[in-house]
Amino acid sequence: MRRALLWLALCLLPAFAFAQAIQPLPFRDRAEEVRFQKLSAELRCPMCQNETLADSNAPIAHDLRRQVFEMMQAGKSDDEIKAYLVARYSQFVLYQPPVEPSTWLLWFGPAVLLVVGGVVVVVQVRRRARQAPAAPPANDTGDDW
Amino acid sequence: MSRLLPLFGFLLLVALFGFGIWWNTGHDPHDIASPLIDQPAPAFALPVLGEPERMVDKASLLGKPYLLNVFASWCIECVHEHPILMTRAKELGVPLIGFNYKDEPADATAWLAKHGNPFDTIVADRDGRAGIDFGVYAAPETFLIDAKGVIRYKRIGPITPDVLDNEIRPAIAALVKDAP
Numbered sequence: 001m002r003r004a005l006l007w008l009a010l011c012l013l014p015a016f017a018f019a020q021a022i023q024p025l026p027f028r029d030r031a032e033e034v035r036f037q038k039l040s041a042e043l044r045c046p047m048c049q050n051e052t053l054a055d056s057n058a059p060i061a062h063d064l065r066r067q068v069f070e071m072m073q074a075g076k077s078d079d080e081i082k083a084y085l086v087a088r089y090s091q092f093v094l095y096q097p098p099v100e101p102s103t104w105l106l107w108f109g110p111a112v113l114l115v116v117g118g119v120v121v122v123v124q125v126r127r128r129a130r131q132a133p134a135a136p137p138a139n140d141t142g143d144d145w
Numbered sequence: 146m147s148r149l150l151p152l153f154g155f156l157l158l159v160a161l162f163g164f165g166i167w168w169n170t171g172h173d174p175h176d177i178a179s180p181l182i183d184q185p186a187p188a189f190a191l192p193v194l195g196e197p198e199r200m201v202d203k204a205s206l207l208g209k210p211y212l213l214n215v216f217a218s219w220c221i222e223c224v225h226e227h228p229i230l231m232t233r234a235k236e237l238g239v240p241l242i243g244f245n246y247k248d249e250p251a252d253a254t255a256w257l258a259k260h261g262n263p264f265d266t267i268v269a270d271r272d273g274r275a276g277i278d279f280g281v282y283a284a285p286e287t288f289l290i291d292a293k294g295v296i297r298y299k300r301i302g303p304i305t306p307d308v309l310d311n312e313i314r315p316a317i318a319a320l321v322k323d324a325p
Contacts, residue, residue: 046177046282047282047283059247059273060273060281060282060283063247063272063273063274063276063277064277067274067277086180087180088180088181088277088278088279088280089177089180089280089282090177090178090179090180090280092177
């Protein structure tokens with residue numbers, strides 16, 4: 001009997017751990033909870049840097065989640081909440097920084113690199129296509145790539 | 146010429162990655178530029194540590210510049226920073242206000258009894274709400290706030306002798322020059 005109880009307690013242990021890990025916030029309804037999860041996943045924890053506010057267990061993430069939650073309860077829009085955090089923690093807290101001159105390189109840099117690479121490839125291929133018929137296969141020494 | 150192209154590409158990548166390494170060793174990724182620099186410090190009203198009935202607010206500190214040092218008894222780096230506050234804070238010529246961040250008053254008092262108390266006044270932000278307004282996300286952090294209540298400088302991380310001599314002192318000197 002005692003053995004069975006012990007087993008039961010052991011099996012229930014993970015359930016307690018789960019309840020501890022999640023910050024209990026009294027959401028009014030499911031929609032609000034979904035909105036909160038979505039918003040906190042778009043925000044970055046300033047302390048841990050590679051975690052979202054939703055994922056982080058740092059004390060500051062805990063406090064900021066509470067702040068976000070309270071602002072939602074007070075009827076603030078997502079943009080207002082983001083502006084509030086940006087004013088204090090800079091754009092660093094946004095996982096998706098706004099498109100503006102200082103972030104153009106970030107947003108368009110990869111596309112520009114892709115276009116440049118594409119142009120280089122096209123130029124090379126065309127040049128070789130022009131050269132290929134002129135080069136007699138017999139003279140090919142093999143070291144001309 | 147086209148034979149050298151791979152070498153050229155390779156060197157370009159070396160330069161790019163080399164820059165990345167250089168850049169990451171040269172700057173602290175935790176050092177997020179605060180948007181609050183040259184902005185008015187947020188309004189706050191916090192109880193004095195150990196005297197919960199006495200409140201200190203932003204207005205009562207106006208009139209002269211001061212350093213606001215965010216510390217906590219749970220903060221490991223604060224222990225490393227503390228000796229320099231103990232020995233050299235007085236020579237800076239501005240009040241040093243302690244900002245006890247998310248701490249139990251009893252723990253903070255015990256911590257100060259053990260390590261010494263370099264602060265002129267200590268305010269207690271137990272739940273960290275005022276800390277959010279200051280953009281605090283860790284401790285220690287240090288703010289220099291001028292006589293008009295504007296944040297002029299912020300240090301994230303412990304104050305080292307180097308930071309004290311090369312950043313904080315010049316920042317205070319600049320304030321004195323600004324307001325004769």
